[in-house]
Amino acid sequence: VYTSGTTGAPKGVMLTHSNLWWTCRHTEKIFAGKTTNARTVSYLPLSHIAERMLSHLLQIYYGMQTWFAESLDTVADDIKACQPTYFFAVPRVWEKFHAGIETRLSEAGPDDRKTKLALKAIEVGRRVSEAEQAAIAAGGQLRDAKIPVGDKLRHALLDKLVLSRIRDALGLGKCNLPASASAPMHEELMWFWHSIGVKIVEGYGQSEDNGPTTFNLPDSPRIGSVGRPLDGVQVKIAEDGEILVKGGNVTPGYYKDEQASRELFDPDGWMRSGDIGDLDELGFLKITDRKKDIIITAAGKNIAPQEIEGAIQSHSLISQVVVLGDRRPFLTALVTLDVDRARAWGTDFGIGPDIAGIAKHERTLKELEAAVNDVNKSRARAEGIRKIRVLDRDFLQEHNEITPTMKVKRRRIAELYVDIIEEMYAPGTPETAAVEAPTTT
Numbered sequence: 001v002y003t004s005g006t007t008g009a010p011k012g013v014m015l016t017h018s019n020l021w022w023t024c025r026h027t028e029k030i031f032a033g034k035t036t037n038a039r040t041v042s043y044l045p046l047s048h049i050a051e052r053m054l055s056h057l058l059q060i061y062y063g064m065q066t067w068f069a070e071s072l073d074t075v076a077d078d079i080k081a082c083q084p085t086y087f088f089a090v091p092r093v094w095e096k097f098h099a100g101i102e103t104r105l106s107e108a109g110p111d112d113r114k115t116k117l118a119l120k121a122i123e124v125g126r127r128v129s130e131a132e133q134a135a136i137a138a139g140g141q142l143r144d145a146k147i148p149v150g151d152k153l154r155h156a157l158l159d160k161l162v163l164s165r166i167r168d169a170l171g172l173g174k175c176n177l178p179a180s181a182s183a184p185m186h187e188e189l190m191w192f193w194h195s196i197g198v199k200i201v202e203g204y205g206q207s208e209d210n211g212p213t214t215f216n217l218p219d220s221p222r223i224g225s226v227g228r229p230l231d232g233v234q235v236k237i238a239e240d241g242e243i244l245v246k247g248g249n250v251t252p253g254y255y256k257d258e259q260a261s262r263e264l265f266d267p268d269g270w271m272r273s274g275d276i277g278d279l280d281e282l283g284f285l286k287i288t289d290r291k292k293d294i295i296i297t298a299a300g301k302n303i304a305p306q307e308i309e310g311a312i313q314s315h316s317l318i319s320q321v322v323v324l325g326d327r328r329p330f331l332t333a334l335v336t337l338d339v340d341r342a343r344a345w346g347t348d349f350g351i352g353p354d355i356a357g358i359a360k361h362e363r364t365l366k367e368l369e370a371a372v373n374d375v376n377k378s379r380a381r382a383e384g385i386r387k388i389r390v391l392d393r394d395f396l397q398e399h400n401e402i403t404p405t406m407k408v409k410r411r412r413i414a415e416l417y418v419d420i421i422e423e424m425y426a427p428g429t430p431e432t433a434a435v436e437a438p439t440t441t
Contacts, residue, residue, distance in 0.1 A: 001049050001207050012255030013049075013207040022248035023053065023210040024061035026231045030201075030215055031062060031086075034177050038085045039065035043075045045404045050182055053211040054088045076100075079171035086177035091185040092406040094200070097170060098192055099341050102316065106344065118166070121158035125195035128155050132194070133223055139282060141219045142199070163196050172198055177218055179203060181211075181226075182405045184287055186310045190223045202226050204287060208264065208271060209233070210249040214285045225284035235285060236270070242291055243277045244270035276304065293410060298329045301382040308375065308383060309333075315371040316341050317364070319394050320402075322413050323385065324421055330386040332424040334417060335368060336394040356392035360434035365390060369432040387424045391437045399438075 002010040031038075042055035055066045067082040069075050076097075079087070089097075108115040128147055135144040147155070167173045178193070181203040193200050203215035204226035213235060216227035229235045233247035250271050253261030265271055276288040289304035296302055305323035312321045312333065319338040325331035337359055345351070346358040358364055368390060376384035395401035400412055414421070416438050423429055 003207050013251050014255050015210055019210045019249055035062040040084045040086050041067050041079050041082045043069035049207040049211045083174045085174055087175050088179045090182045090405045118162050121162035122195050124155050127151050129194040136220050136222050166196055183407050186314050187224050188314050208251045213245050222284050225286050228283045241276040243273040243275045295326045303383055311375045332387045333385050335388050336391045359390045359392045365432050387431050389420055390434045393437050
């Protein structure tokens with residue numbers, strides 16, 4: 001299986017039959033009681049380790065069904081047809097579904113009776129989720145949550161009248177194991193899904209350990225973490241913060257690349273993940289950033305860009321954010337718009353549906369500048385974004401800017417957008433502006 005190539009050239013990861021079998025066997029806690037008549041929808045490339053495991057190998061191991069989507073354009077309809085009992089999606093897909101729900105609520109208007117009821121249901125669902133998370137933080141499970149009687153009764157009623165219908169409309173009414181991995185999910189997005197009863201379990205891993213390193217269990221998913229180590233997997237944090245891994249799922253090395261294979265392991269045989277993270281007192285892992293993505297500014301300040309990007313990306317208009325600033329005097333960012341939400345925004349404010357026109361409109365630029373400034377207020381001065389450039393299109397797979405699982409290829413972005421990046425660091429250039437994305441492939 002080849003790596004996605006987000007930080008360099010893709011490498012061929014050798015996975016043995018033993019790696020595959022061992023990994024399947026050690027997922028049994030995750031799938032406990034959830035394999036009878038189980039089914040899922042497969043829509044991501046099977047060359048990606050997560051899809052290969054979740055839509056192929058685990059199906060063989062547990063005897064479950066895989067429904068293949070007709071195309072990426074029909075995924076939403078295919079989910080409704082399949083009614084999956086478990087469903088894996090990368091964060092970008094969960095964001096798209098969330099955007100669709102928000103759009104429908106905004107179209108109905110705040111005074112609409114059904115909209116008011118839906119918002120109330122989500123509000124009560126949030127309080128229930130907060131009680132559940134408090135129980136998990138204390139070492140318990142979802143069922144241990146101390147929910148006030150009033151909220152418990154209101155939630156039962158509103159779940160039946162409203163939240164269950166939202167889940168049914170998405171095709172997730174029978175889904176008892178919704179999952180996310182491949183990239184970090186913003187915490188507020190996770191809170192939303194838990195609030196409507198879609199208790200997403202987030203996991204973490206890489207091709208080099210056959211997919212899973214850690215995973216939240218369905219009975220105790222901790223928001224903000226990627227779970228505890230898979231049964232039989234050992235995880236520790238190196239002195240420099242790198243996540244190190246041992247287990248029967250770990251690759252013997254890279255295909256025909258002895259140097260890279262040697263570099264993958266430390267002297268004691270621990271696999272270097274390339275990611276920076278922390279283990280909390282309960283053993284839950286939190287990912288901070290990619291080790292290779294850490295920005296070292298001209299002043300020598302080490303900055304993890306993913307946390308900043310995630311905070312900015314939580315704004316409803318924004319699709320992707322890439323923070324820049326390695327060996328530079330300050331941080332800058334490239335921002336792309338979420339097409340569906342931006343068009344709704346453009347219509348609401350009389351700008352029109354054209355994304356390029358929306359991107360360069362003064363109202364849009366002021367909105368995005370304010371969003372960035374809000375994030376800056378909560379961070380140290382060195383971590384603040386000084387300048388942003390809003391692109392007239394999203395990053396595209398056909399331009400090799402994102403992977404099939406929608407992760408941004410930073411090195412490619414840095415190369416392709418070099419002129420725009422240099423312009424941001426030129427004296428006298430505006431703090432916020434719209435630009436045309438390069439057309440070369």
